[in-house]
Structure formats: C-alpha cells, structure tokens
Amino acid sequence: MPLVSVTVNGERKSANVEDRTLLVYLLRETLGLTGTHIGCDTSQCGACVVHLNGRAVKSCSIFARQADGANVTTIEGLAPDGTLHPVQAAFREHHALQCGFCTPGMIMSAIDIIRRGKANDRDTIRHELGGNFCRCTGYQNIVDAIEAAAKEMPA
C-alpha cells in the first residue's frame, strides 16, 4: 500500500493506505482521531468537516492520497488539552449542542465562516451553515454561538 504523509494538527504523520481510503478513515481509524465524525457519508451533513491547508472540506469526500503533503486540522487540534478554542468556548456558553454528533463539523465550519468574514449577520451565518446538519435541530443556539465567537476572533 502506498505511503501518505500528512501534517495533522501540527504533527507529521505517515501511514500506508489503500488508494481508495477516504481522508476521514485515515483520521479516524489509522490515526485514532475520532473527533471527526461520519454522518451521512454522502457529503451533505458536514459532520466530517476538517481544515485542509486552512480551508474547510468534507473529509468523507476526499481520498487520503489527495491530502498527501498537506496540512490537516481536526477538532482535536484547535486548542491544547484542557483548554478550548474561542468557538468551542462559545458553543459551550450558548448551549449550541444537544447530542453533540454534528458539533465537531459545526465548529470546523464555523471557524472557516468567521475567517472568511461571513459571520456578521444571522442570515449569512445560516446560509453559510448550509452544509452542516444538526438533526437535533438546535440551529438557534449554534447561530448564537458563532455570532458571539466572531466578536472574539479576528476575521
């Protein structure tokens, strides 16, 4: 099996994968980073969102070999153990999760939205979250959290 090398959360990782291995399986099963979830597995729900070279992508719809040489950030890499990233803190503060399954993808997308300067009004935040589904339907508090976090983070 071919070797892929990916810098994950700042650490260089190498693993042998099948050509058909999806990035999400490399992260979850080979590297043990199970914070990235598989929800719909059809690239609609966004539970698998990670950052590839700084941009939000759906890791269930990318082959691990496409990420060879790239930088990947997962939910585990946002803040040192025991601390929270400002978006994670805002999700806790605003009760922006119920079952929590969609939360890692929501937070990775939220950071991307804030960085692109698209978190200034609620309608835009809702539009930008179009690729992240919360089946508890707790969108209200998710939007609250992103709006609050955007004020804490430089765009």
Added chain:
Amino acid sequence: MIPYTFNYHRAANLAEAQALFASASEAKFLAGGQTLIPAMKQRLSAPSDLIDIGQLQELSFINERGGTIVIGAGTRHGDVVASACVGNRIPGLAGLAGEIGDPAVRNMGTLGGSLATSDPAADYPAAVLALSAHIVTTKRTIAADDYFLGLFQTALEEGEIITEVSFPLPRRAGYAKFRNPASHYAIVGVFVAQTNAGVRVAVTGAGPCVFRVAEMEEALGRNFDPDSVAGISVTAEDLSSDLHASAEFRAHLVTVMARRAVAAATAR
C-alpha cells in the same frame, strides 16, 4: 461507503496527466471530486485509475482578457465567489458560484470538473451556456452551444482536459435556482444573460441536460423585464421526474426561476 479499488496517480503537469490517462484502461481525471467521489462511493462509477489534476497550479487562475473573464479549469468555486474580478464584472456568475453546494464543497469543487461531469443538476452549465462561454481544452476551443450533448454527455473526447473557460462580459446577467434542500443541487436553475448579441436563457436541473429557451430569449430581447417571461412556459414532456419534483412542477419552476433571474439581473 467504500469505492471499488482503483489506482491513484497525481499528475505533475498536464502532459503527464494525459500520458497517465492513455496508459490506463478505464481512467478518469480527478479535479475536486465533489461529484465523482460520492458517485464512486455509491459504486455508480468504477474507474480503474484516477489521474489527480486537482493540484495543478497552472489550471487555477482568474483574469480579465480583452472583454472576457478567463477562469482556469482547476479554479475552486470558493475562489470564484471570493474573486473581486468576477464579482465586479459578472456578478451573476459570482452569485451562481456562491450557490453551489456549500462552503466545504466549494473549497474542493472546480469549474472544469463541473463542466466535464456535466451533471444534469449542476449550476455552472447554465452560466456557461447563457453567457456563450468558450471551453478551452488541451486540444481545441469549444463553443458552449456545441459542448453540452446530453445526460452526462459532452463534446469532450477521451483524455481531453478542460484548461480554462472564457466568459464574454454580458451587459447584465442573473441566476436563480430552486435547490434541493439537502444536496443544494438545482431542481431547476435558470441563468439569464443580456449581451450585445441578444439575450440568452439557459436552464439546468429541469431536464437531462442544460438547454436554452428561445421563446423567453425573444421576449426578453424585446423587453428585458421579469414580466416578459411570466406568460412563457416550457413543455413538461422532455423534463425529468424524480422523488424531488415531477416534470410538471419543474416546468412551472422554469418560468418562476426565469422571472427571478431577470429580476436579479436588473437589480444590479
């Protein structure tokens, strides 16, 4: 879901991509993969080899050349959305790009990939056909009117790669779509462009392949106003029916979306 096995190759340049393609039995090119990879996961597509051209920097650019906006085939939708050049010169095109999928899909999906796949519900084909764009490949230049041939069928030959797409600047243009709420693919999308050569109206999502509506083009040529198309409908006979919408509903939506597209174009 796991695709069938295949061999992955990352091409260093276009020449290598073409050579790799020629030496494989059932190869496909991989750009952003946002249509192809889901299809492979569902085992609807089973290439023997994937030739990854998604990271070729030479295919990723946006610039203005003599009355046209030229966009590299490997340009991600997100880069088209963020482009001040596209936003200023053809805001309807930037608006369309911002309605494709969702931000994460737009960070991977490419213009060339969308056109090469020619999914019947893809957004870009409507803009390319309505704006009378030219599709430049490794072999030739193809006019939009000659490019889209049918369901997933294009004029591309085996191994031919789209390198860039040239969009002539319209006077006004707008896009409106009724989208599937889960996938965000177009159930019906209509792109309207007013150019010096006349008005063009292109419809995606409604049928097996993007198509123009001559009667709407003539009416809008006389008076470029949403009300001009309000009484014009297309026949449901050749349109698609699926669990999302019947052919009759799609026919209805063509008129509604055409009105909204003209309204969007005239509001700018």
